[in-house]
Amino acid sequence: MIVTVAETRYFLLTTVDDDSEEPDSGMPSYRKPDLTAVILPLRGVGGTVESVRIRPSHRTSSNAGEHRMLDMSDTLAVVLAGGKGSRLEPLTRDRAKPAVPFCGSYRIVDFSLSNCLNSGIRKMLVLTQYKAMSLDRHINLGWRHFFCRELGEFIDVVPPQQRIDEHWYQGTADAVYQNIYTLEKERPNYVVILAGDHIYKMNYRQMVEEHKRQGADLTIGALRVTSDQASRFGVMEVDNTERVVGFDEKPDEPKTIPGDDRHCLASMGIYVFTARFLFEQLCADATDPNSVHDFGRNIIPSIINSQRVFAYPFVDENGKSDAYWRDVGTLDAYYEANMDLITINPELNMYDSSWSVRTYQPILPPPKFVFGSDGHEDRRGQALDSIVCQGCIISGGTVERSILSPNVRINSYASVQDSIVFEGVNIGRHAKIRRAIIDKGVNIPAGVQIGYDMDQDRRRGFVVSDNGIVVIAKADGVEHLLENEQVA
Numbered sequence: 001m002i003v004t005v006a007e008t009r010y011f012l013l014t015t016v017d018d019d020s021e022e023p024d025s026g027m028p029s030y031r032k033p034d035l036t037a038v039i040l041p042l043r044g045v046g047g048t049v050e051s052v053r054i055r056p057s058h059r060t061s062s063n064a065g066e067h068r069m070l071d072m073s074d075t076l077a078v079v080l081a082g083g084k085g086s087r088l089e090p091l092t093r094d095r096a097k098p099a100v101p102f103c104g105s106y107r108i109v110d111f112s113l114s115n116c117l118n119s120g121i122r123k124m125l126v127l128t129q130y131k132a133m134s135l136d137r138h139i140n141l142g143w144r145h146f147f148c149r150e151l152g153e154f155i156d157v158v159p160p161q162q163r164i165d166e167h168w169y170q171g172t173a174d175a176v177y178q179n180i181y182t183l184e185k186e187r188p189n190y191v192v193i194l195a196g197d198h199i200y201k202m203n204y205r206q207m208v209e210e211h212k213r214q215g216a217d218l219t220i221g222a223l224r225v226t227s228d229q230a231s232r233f234g235v236m237e238v239d240n241t242e243r244v245v246g247f248d249e250k251p252d253e254p255k256t257i258p259g260d261d262r263h264c265l266a267s268m269g270i271y272v273f274t275a276r277f278l279f280e281q282l283c284a285d286a287t288d289p290n291s292v293h294d295f296g297r298n299i300i301p302s303i304i305n306s307q308r309v310f311a312y313p314f315v316d317e318n319g320k321s322d323a324y325w326r327d328v329g330t331l332d333a334y335y336e337a338n339m340d341l342i343t344i345n346p347e348l349n350m351y352d353s354s355w356s357v358r359t360y361q362p363i364l365p366p367p368k369f370v371f372g373s374d375g376h377e378d379r380r381g382q383a384l385d386s387i388v389c390q391g392c393i394i395s396g397g398t399v400e401r402s403i404l405s406p407n408v409r410i411n412s413y414a415s416v417q418d419s420i421v422f423e424g425v426n427i428g429r430h431a432k433i434r435r436a437i438i439d440k441g442v443n444i445p446a447g448v449q450i451g452y453d454m455d456q457d458r459r460r461g462f463v464v465s466d467n468g469i470v471v472i473a474k475a476d477g478v479e480h481l482l483e484n485e486q487v488a
Contacts (some may be wrong), residue, residue: 028478035320056381070209071119074154076188076275077204077403078176079112081196082129082160082169087330090463090473091350091439096128097299098196099135100334102442103341104389104405106359107138108328109196113155114190114357117146118317119204122153124184126196127175129168142360158182171294184279188374191278191294193271194221197213199337200316200325201355202270211283211410212274218277218303220244220312221270223325224263230254232327233266234296236311244309249296267296268314277307312404317355331465334438338403338420364391364406371396371412379412397427411446419451422474 084418093098098109109126116124128135137158147153158179160168169175174184178191183191190211192204200485202221211219220237235254237246247256247267256263273281281299291298303309317324324347328334340346350357367388369381378431381394388399388407396412405423410416414427419436428446435451444450450457451470458464463471 011031023033042074070120070205070212072122074189075192075208076123076183076186076190077116077121077192077194078143078179078183079109079116079124079194079196080125080172080175081126081135082132082175083195083197084130085197085329088328088334090471091331091334091437092131092177093473094131095134096131097329099131099138100328102199102328102334102406103209104339104387104403105361106357107135108199109135110136110359111144111197111199111201112194113139113143114189114206114355115202115317117198117358118355119202121204122151122194123188124155125179125182126155127156127169127179128157129175129245132159140361141200141360144360156182170382171292173282173291173295173299174293175284177286177293178280180279180282183275188275191273191275197329198268198325200314201357202314203317204270204272206315207232207270207272207312210312211274211310214242214273215308216310217274217307218300219272220267220300220309222316223266223314223323223335224257224267225266226263227254227256227264230264230266234249234269234300236265236267238265240313242311242313244300244304244311247296247300247304249294249301258294265311267300269296271295272311272312299361317349319349319352319355320347322347329435331463331469331471332467335420335465335469336469339418342387342401343402362390362406366370366390367392367394367404369394381410405440435468436470436472441474442472 031438081096081098084098085100086251087091089101098107101110102108102110112259113124116432126135126139139155139157143155161178169178190208191209200223207219212431220236225233229249231252231254234247235251237255239245246255257263257265265277272454281303285293288298300309314323314325315449316325318324326333326337328337337348340352341348344353367390370393372380372382379396381396382397383394383399383402383404385401386399386404389404391407392404392409396408397410397414397416399410399416400418402416402419402421404421408421408427411429413429414431415446416427416433417435417477419433419438421438422440423425424441425438426443428444431444432449433444433451438444450462450472453470454464454470457470463473465471
């Protein structure tokens with residue numbers, strides 16, 4: 001069958017037997033929930049013609065079984081990506097928290113977006129608010145090409161529309177309510193609402209399946225946390241059917257799991273709503289003058305006694321023995337999560353091709369290491385136990401236990417240890433950097449030492465975390481500060 005998609009693009013759709021050999025076309029596979037399409041170029045027909053071979057896909061989650069995978073075309077994801085991230089200052093001085101780099105070439109938001117894509121969700125709204133330009137640019141460059149508008153797929157960045165009134169988002173529920181027109185226009189049956197600033201791997205398809213099986217109005221992603229951590233979360237009580245019978249947002253004295261006084265059942269801030277029920281609750285909450293318009297503080301506590309609200313235990317797609325979920329909301333938590341990635345067996349598996357984390361990959365040359373064969377042992381370009389991204393040049397310097405984002409240059413005799421270096425940073429000759437986070441585009445002058453004297457670093461105007469991590473923002477005017485110091 002031939003289907004016209006655009007004026008000069010056609011697709012010839014042919015079904016093939018599942019056991020037939022898939023040709024190596026050099027073209028990417030296009031994967032739908034139950035189908036894999038192999039695109040083969042054809043010649044000799046007007047315009048551009050592509051033959052698409054369709055075969056069933058056997059890619060399922062480890063716990064999904066061998067049953068037919070759920071069609072997610074009636075599901076829309078709303079990613080809340082407007083947080084200030086005040087505790088990550090100064091890294092969030094010029095960008096929203098979801099746009100903060102992670103693991104060198106990724107952004108924090110890439111994990112939530114990848115989870116959606118890997119789960120078969122191909123309709124996404126990313127709600128932004130504060131300092132959204134960096135995030136908007138990242139999604140435009142790195143994510144839009146995964147979606148085909150002609151097939152009803154999209155990822156749209158939605159700033160505050162002020163369609164309802166002139167206020168900015170007052171809470172998580174208000175953020176969704178102010179965009180209720182956009183949601184209703186898409187006519188989804190189910191809406192997945194999640195935060196864009198957490199690091200984890202999760203199959204939302206399974207959660208939607210469980211939501212349908214239970215006939216639920218709302219399903220809440222649930223994570224077991226220690227009782228001393230629980231005051232940062234919404235804490236749930238459930239019965240033996242996983243139905244939520246109690247909910248307390250960030251309690252001072254959280255209730256523990258029955259029979260386990262060391263752990264609590266915490267909300268992950270991941271919600272699956274039946275769409276019509278969600279719209280009704282948002283409209284009712286919007287008219288309540290006493291509400292702060294937040295899912296955890298208002299909507300969930302108001303419905304658990306009268307509606308079908310269930311908890312869904314977190315099923316990790318990370319492939320490790322311990323479930324991995326991180327809220328990198330402080331400088332020290334952010335630093336530790338990144339440093340784990342350079343260990344021999346990191347807790348977060350970034351190399352699992354069965355659950356890929358996607359991002360924007362700039363067109364840059366591979367990293368280069370020079371000055372290793374001229375006989376000078378102290379002038380050797382090398383990186384040990386480190387992640388080095390594309391475009392980096394290690395020119396006679398040494399990098400140890402560090403993460404270098406794209407286009408970083410380490411000059412001769414310089415030393416970088418236990419540090420996170422963002423894109424475009426230049427480390428001058430003989431400079432020494434230890435236990436530091438250096439933001440984008442900073443130029444470290446020659447001979448400077450950072451991370452060796454905390455008091456001196458504070459006098460320079462740098463932020464020093466509780467655990468002694470020195471953070472240099474891209475607006476700190478490092479060259480001017482350090483040049484004055486050298487003159488003195």
